[in-house]
Amino acid sequence: MLAAMPPTPPPTPEPGEARIRDRGDACPGALRLHPADDGRLARLRLPAGRLTARQAGLLAHAAESLGDGRISITSRGNAELRGLGEGCGADLAALLAGAGLLPSPTHERVRNIVASPGAGLDGLGHADVQLWARALDAALCAEPRAASLSGRFLFVLDDGRGDVAGLGGDVSLIAGPEGSVLLRLGPEAFRLAAEDDDTAGDDTADGDTAADTAVVSASAGVPASAVAVRAALVAALAFLDAAEAAGNGAWRPRELPDGHVPDWAGALARAGITAEPVPVPPLPASPPPAPGPLGERALHVLAPLGRLTAAQLRALADGADELRFTPWRGVVAVGARADRLPDLEAHGLVTRPDLPSVGVSACTGRPGCAKSLADVRTDALAAPAGPLPVHFSGCERRCGHPHGTWVDVLATGDDTYLVDGVPTPRTSLPEAVTTARSLPTHTR
Ligand code: SF4
Structure with a gap:
């Protein structure tokens, strides 16, 4: 029988540092x-x-x-x-x-790994990042300190097709051609320094000092997955070091205060990982696959x-x-x-792909969530088809909304909504949603 885990206590703030929260992660x-x-x-x-x-x-x-x-x-x-x-x-x-x-009760909430679901199945992409995900999961569970990560800290592994690279990972690995791997560390700008070349390969890194990403070299007999997985874990632990030093209760790198950027480059170098700074390239981006056969x-x-x-x-x-x-x-x-x-x-x-429910999502809404102002799921089931994703929310938290471009349908009462900010009676939702799903002007 497994016992419930106690909440992680928040770190102690340093003098002069503002805490952004005073409670542990309740995820x-x-x-x-x-x-x-x-x-x-x-x-x-x-x-x-x-x-x-x-x-x-x-x-x-x-x-x-x-x-x-x-x-x-x-x-x-x-x-x-x-x-x-x-x-x-x-x-x-x-x-x-x-x-x-539940391979590790102490780590059960930190195993947040998104990986390209079609990896290895349809000939797209440069690597089978599903296998990387398994290796990263095992590495996370084997590292006691990783249990201190927040339940919101996210690893993203994209096989190069760009289907998940834009999902806001705190640590992102993006497979490239010829075994190269791009390591992107959070939304903040950072630099990584090149280190020993024991595993150096044919990366395209140019050493731009304005870099906030690094290419991890992965040839010379070292599988890309092994290097990439180690680098991802090292980066996560470097964030924990920075969060502990900041003492502001940060759960994710973007929440660290100025002056507390993790020492990504140093951490990678100390781990013996060759990581060369490069400018942030445009991230690959592709829509989800259509419903139907996949490969x-x-x-x-x-x-x-x-x-x-x-x-x-x-x-x-x-x-x-x-x-x-x-x-x-x-x-x-x-x-x-x-x-x-x-x-x-x-x-x-x-x-x-031609069914109306494609691209329609909703939060829990009423009756499952006390904050909800409406039964948004029932209304979402009646949403008309359209090219843009649409998300129905019962309150302004907009839980589970999509990334990128989408139509925002927000309940403001039992019979009233805002459709991309425009007040709309519930009875007029079909027309308003149809129009909004055809106008790709809203990106969040
Ligand atoms: S968006 Fe609001 S109503 Fe919907 S699940 Fe989240 S908290 Fe509840």
Whole structure:
């Protein structure tokens, strides 16, 4: 039986430093259940969104036997169970541990790794970053200090196609051609210095002193994945050093005060990693894959409003070797054949790009969230089709909103919304949303 973990105490501020928060990270986890209006909520980290078919079956069982029978997919490709009973924490922990989904109870909330879901499946991209994600997860869980990372700290591994590079990772690895790897460290500007060349390769780094990224060289017999994974872990630990020194309670690098930028370059050098500063290149960017076949041996489907029933999850696992939950609240079923698509559509999953629910998302809303001013999920289900993503929110926190360009539908009362800031009665939502989804003018 696994015990609930105590909250991480906030660090002590230095004299003169303003704290940005005075509480520890209260992010929900699988062992730290969050009270919600519809019962307890558990958030299960799935590095790279990965579940084996057996684990998917056990997760469906957990949702049915302990929760409300549904599995939500988060914007990081993690899983949430809702409607959990007051005393079910130990049973849930035992079930997840038995499924191999809790490899380290002390690290369960820090395993936030998003990786290109199509990596290794469709011939796009430069590396199988799904394998990197597994190695990074193992490295994180093996490093005791990493347990101090916030549950919000995010690792992003993009295989070079650009589908996840823009998701706001605190530590991002982007695979390039010929084994090169771009390491981007948070949204703040920083410099990294080149060090020993034991693993130096053919990087295109030019040593620009205005750099805030580094290329990690990865040839000379050292697999790119090994170097990249080590660099990502070293960077995360360098952030912890900086956060401890700042003492302001920062959970992510962007929250560090001036003068407390982590010593990224020094940390990499001390770890023996060759890292050469380069200017920030334009990040690769590509939209999520359309629902349907993904390469020769996988399918991609979307969960309506990001929520699966237990039966839908079992249907996805049927005939698949593994599932990958995606940041756009879909599922890649690896090993599933295209002849599974009619059955998945019959289960209510989004299997074609021309269905109206493509690109529609919503927060929990009422009745699950006490802050919500409306039942936004019901209204979102009626949203008309359009080229732009649209997100319905029950309050100004806009939980789970997409990245990039999207239409903002914000509840202001039972029967009133703001559609991209324009007051709109609920009865006029279809026309207003149709118009807004056709006007690509809003980027957040
Ligand atoms: S956006 Fe507001 S209403 Fe919606 S889930 Fe978040 S806190 Fe609740």
